[in-house]
Amino acid sequence: MRLRTEAVAIYRDDYPEPFYGLFMLITHFRKRPFVATAVGVFAAVVALFVVSVLCIIVFSESLLRALIEVKGSKILGREISVDGAITVEWHWSYTHIYIENLRLQNAADFSEPDMARVELIDLHFKPLRLLRGHIDISDITIIAPEIYVERKSVDAANWHFPALKSANPDDADDPDRRFNFPVIDHLKISRGHIIFKDDLKGLNLDLQLDSVTANDETTVAANPGFEKGYALSGKGRLQEQDFSLTAIGGSLSELRDASVSFPLRLRLEMGETKVLIDGLFRNPLKLDGVDALLKIEGANLADIFYLTSIPLPPTPNYTLEGQLTKSGDVWAYKGFKGLVGNSDLAGNLSYDLSGKRGFLTADLTSNVLDAADLGGFIGLSTEDEAAKPKKLIPDVPLSRERLLATDLDIRLKAIKVDAPHLPFKGMDVRFNLHNGVLKLDPLNLALADGRVEGSIEIDANPTLPPMKMNLKLRQLNLTQFFKGTRFESNTKGLFGGKITLAGKGASLADVLATSNGDLALIMSGGEISLLLIEAADLDIGQALPLFVGKDKSTRINCGVMNFNVKDGMLTSNVVALDTRDSLLVGNVDIDLKDEVIDARLDAKPKDNSLLSLRIPITITGNLKSPSIGIDKEKTTRRGVAAIALGALLTPLAALLAFVEDGDAPDANCRALIKEARK
Numbered sequence: 001m002r003l004r005t006e007a008v009a010i011y012r013d014d015y016p017e018p019f020y021g022l023f024m025l026i027t028h029f030r031k032r033p034f035v036a037t038a039v040g041v042f043a044a045v046v047a048l049f050v051v052s053v054l055c056i057i058v059f060s061e062s063l064l065r066a067l068i069e070v071k072g073s074k075i076l077g078r079e080i081s082v083d084g085a086i087t088v089e090w091h092w093s094y095t096h097i098y099i100e101n102l103r104l105q106n107a108a109d110f111s112e113p114d115m116a117r118v119e120l121i122d123l124h125f126k127p128l129r130l131l132r133g134h135i136d137i138s139d140i141t142i143i144a145p146e147i148y149v150e151r152k153s154v155d156a157a158n159w160h161f162p163a164l165k166s167a168n169p170d171d172a173d174d175p176d177r178r179f180n181f182p183v184i185d186h187l188k189i190s191r192g193h194i195i196f197k198d199d200l201k202g203l204n205l206d207l208q209l210d211s212v213t214a215n216d217e218t219t220v221a222a223n224p225g226f227e228k229g230y231a232l233s234g235k236g237r238l239q240e241q242d243f244s245l246t247a248i249g250g251s252l253s254e255l256r257d258a259s260v261s262f263p264l265r266l267r268l269e270m271g272e273t274k275v276l277i278d279g280l281f282r283n284p285l286k287l288d289g290v291d292a293l294l295k296i297e298g299a300n301l302a303d304i305f306y307l308t309s310i311p312l313p314p315t316p317n318y319t320l321e322g323q324l325t326k327s328g329d330v331w332a333y334k335g336f337k338g339l340v341g342n343s344d345l346a347g348n349l350s351y352d353l354s355g356k357r358g359f360l361t362a363d364l365t366s367n368v369l370d371a372a373d374l375g376g377f378i379g380l381s382t383e384d385e386a387a388k389p390k391k392l393i394p395d396v397p398l399s400r401e402r403l404l405a406t407d408l409d410i411r412l413k414a415i416k417v418d419a420p421h422l423p424f425k426g427m428d429v430r431f432n433l434h435n436g437v438l439k440l441d442p443l444n445l446a447l448a449d450g451r452v453e454g455s456i457e458i459d460a461n462p463t464l465p466p467m468k469m470n471l472k473l474r475q476l477n478l479t480q481f482f483k484g485t486r487f488e489s490n491t492k493g494l495f496g497g498k499i500t501l502a503g504k505g506a507s508l509a510d511v512l513a514t515s516n517g518d519l520a521l522i523m524s525g526g527e528i529s530l531l532l533i534e535a536a537d538l539d540i541g542q543a544l545p546l547f548v549g550k551d552k553s554t555r556i557n558c559g560v561m562n563f564n565v566k567d568g569m570l571t572s573n574v575v576a577l578d579t580r581d582s583l584l585v586g587n588v589d590i591d592l593k594d595e596v597i598d599a600r601l602d603a604k605p606k607d608n609s610l611l612s613l614r615i616p617i618t619i620t621g622n623l624k625s626p627s628i629g630i631d632k633e634k635t636t637r638r639g640v641a642a643i644a645l646g647a648l649l650t651p652l653a654a655l656l657a658f659v660e661d662g663d664a665p666d667a668n669c670r671a672l673i674k675e676a677r678k
Contacts, residue, residue, distance in 0.1 A: 060088040064097070076161050078115075079105040094124045094138060107158040112148040112195075115158055119144035119191075137184045144191040145209075151198045187214035187230065194236075201309070207236035214251070229263070239306040243270035258283040264292070270306060273298035277324060287326065294324035294333060301340065302402075310351065310360055311402030311433075316341030316373055329354035341373035342418070349410075357435075360408035369427070371419035392595055392624045395509040400436075403460035408433045423448040423480035436460040443471075448480035450496070464504040467511045473497040478526055490553040493526020501565060513568040513593035523559035528579075555580045561588075568592040575601070588619075595623040 072080040084100025104116040120143040129136040151157035192209030214230035235244040247266040261280035268275040279292020297319035322336025337346035349362035410431040417424035425446035441455035454471035478493040503515030557578040563570040570590035577584040586601035599619040621627045
């Protein structure tokens with residue numbers, strides 16, 4: 001007993017208090033086998049843990065490399081390798097890991113050997129948090145990441161991994177089953193490079209990420225409201241167009257919570273196109289919803305095609321602002337308003353991505369629409385050089401690829417149309433594009449107190465798109481075309497007509513150059529000013545008495561023009577103008593391909609004393625600047641006096657139904673046309 005007491009005293013003197021307590025505990029239970037066994041097991045576990053920690057510290061680089069290369073490759077079904085060094089530094093409060101030259105092999109049959117490469121990953125994490133199942137990264141720096149994402153077809157994409165194919169998509173909606181981003185206090189990415197090619201959608205993106213930072217002091221100071229957010233800046237090429245972007249977003253932890261809307265402010269510039277998006281994104285990893293301000297401005301609305309694949313017509317400078325929303329597969333631009341050229345524009349549009357092809361719907365309104373801003377809708381150029389085109393008919397090529405890219409249904413209504421020299425009052429047009437076939441139907445124009453109604457159809461599927469045009473002109477007032485001029489009071493009349501044409505070509509000029517159909521115009525009960533003819537500065541002074549007599553104006557009983565169109569050549573069936581003093585008839589040929597005219601107009605005076613003064617008028621040359629004069633050499637040959645009125649007017653009989661069905665003014669032309677039946 002004395003020896004045991006001495007031993008205890010010696011132990012107490014030689015060891016610290018905790019170890020003395022452990023010594024006494026073991027001594028106390030040494031005669032209790034069950035408890036002693038439990039204590040022994042506990043001691044063994046503690047020893048094993050200590051040994052494991054020591055092994056991890058000593059062999060951590062090798063274990064981490066095996067975890068990445070062996071386990072990671074097995075999970076993804078592709079080789080993952082670390083070609084550089086792995087360094088692990090252990091500290092009481094954090095662990096520091098360096099991984100150099102990490103590579104992920106690309107899928108077979110893709111151009112790049114690697115899908116991803118990273119020059120350096122430098123991270124700090126809190127090891128004690130791992131015991132609770134949490135990954136808490138205090139700092140992470142990623143240098144020169146390169147990612148190549150490519151899709152060749154529906155079933156051939158390099159982001160398809162065997163392990164991911166069996167994943168349940170519903171897991172993304174379940175916080176207990178889905179993958180969550182680790183908590184990251186500070187993030188920095190530099191010299192990033194992302195290439196995304198999608199042959200299925202014709203998308204080609206090459207993005208250089210200059211920097212990505214999160215929760216750093218510079219980001220916090222420069223962006224109030226994003227105190228725990230991230231900043232991103234980069235540049236690249238999309239659809240062969242250069243662009244740059246900057247973005248400020250919420251914290252990365254907000255990405256983990258689907259119930260929290262993620263704030264984002266993004267600025268993008270592509271050429272002269274500038275885009276600002278500022279608002280909230282619901283569940284941004286799945287992009288369930290968006291509610292954000294969208295402001296966009298640029299030199300040409302057609303350039304939006306490179307960003308959205310939505311085909312819009314060429315326009316002048318524009319600026320638009322409205323609310324961008326997303327619900328399901330439908331994006332919407334609500335309550336937007338702004339300017340396109342000199343025209344105000346407002347309305348709503350939506351873009352549905354649920355089908356194989358995008359579907360754009362829009363309802364647009366303009367209070368004052370400048371006709372010059374409509375050039376892109378009919379194939380006119382909006383460039384400055386278009387102010388003085390070499391040819392009269394627009395020769396701007398039709399963009400087939402844009403018409404084939406999506407479907408759309410757009411209604412454009414203008415309360416007033418500002419068109420110099422044309423008395424437009426308004427317009428209401430529906431643009432319907434489906435499977436590459438564009439229809440302007442109905443097409444309604446309020447013009448000169450009358451209406452232009454009809455439809456236009458273009459099929460972009462063939463290499464040479466066919467176009468069909470069917471227009472009716474109803475009750476147009478001739479006075480409106482001279483409003484505000486000195487001719488207004490003495491130039492009157494109503495006219496109507498129809499245009500039916502069909503042709504093929506890559507531009508409006510090509511279509512008209514190959515067109516077939518017919519064209520007819522009828523005027524009734526009008527009056528024409530002598531001053532108007534004098535103002536034309538034409539060398540036809542000798543012929544004026546044949547048409548208008550001695551007064552400053554003369555009454556027009558009826559005017560009729562009817563052309564047959566074949567292969568772009570307009571050939572007159574009849575050209576007749578019945579005035580108070582004479583009957584003017586002629587032959588007119590117009591070549592739409594070369595844009596030249598060859599016309600001869602002869603007069604049959606109603607006063608026999610004027611028969612000897614028959615002087616034909618000729619119109620020849622380029623349509624844009626024709627030469628107009630008199631044909632003195634032929635004044636005595638083939639005069640209309642020798643031609644019976646019935647023979648001249650026989651082609652008019654076919655127009656009688658046109659007059660009677662209300663398409664043309666129903667007045668004095670009826671009598672003239674009926675003469676052809678006698």
